[in-house]
Amino acid sequence: KAVRVFYDHFLQRKSQFDEESIFNEITDDLKTEIVVHLNKDIFNRISIFQGIPHREFMANSMSLLYPAVFAPDELIVLEGSVGREMYFVTKGTAEVIGSINTPEEVVHMVMHEGMFFGEIGVLMDVERTASVRAITYVNTFILNQDGLADLTSFYPELTERITLHI
Secondary structure: OHHHHHHHHHHHHOOOOOHHHHHHOOOHHHHHHHHHHHHHHHHHHOHHHOOOOHHHHHHHHHOOOEEEEEOOOOEEEOOOOEOOEEEEEEEOOEEEEEOOOOOOOEEEEEEOOOOEEOHHHHHHOOEOOOEEEEOOOEEEEEEEHHHHHHHHHHOOHHHHHHHHOO
16 A cells, blocks of 8 residues: 555656656756756755855756655654765655654654755764654655765855754
8 A cells, every 4th residue: 555655646746748858858058947947946945055056056956966755654764874865855744753663762853845854974974863754755855975075065155054054
């Protein structure tokens, strides 16, 4: 049943067009404009991205980010695992949990659209300090350590912005 529910959700998001073949036929400038247009609302909601020149930043970011969808009750990250990726919530809600599956389990906060998590592990190359579990379907963009290093080499203020949220 969980697989069917997941694919129902997935198919609702999927277009009837072959976007890849269309995208391969257009110029790089038009691709950039499409990426900026489709993602500007998401980027405007993420506080660490605000104030960075959008056109270039979004185009560079979108080449480094990749989408992932998590089903309700699915564990997104596990406390104690090595954090090599950070996540940007684009839709849905997730809970940040300490001491998961123990009598001391506690929900530290609920993550919503525009919020991010996993930055501590990515920046400091340390184990995750909490677990994150999907409450609803959660759509995310994921940025790995190498991608973050690429972005911060062009936008050094991004490291400071992320660090302020720790």
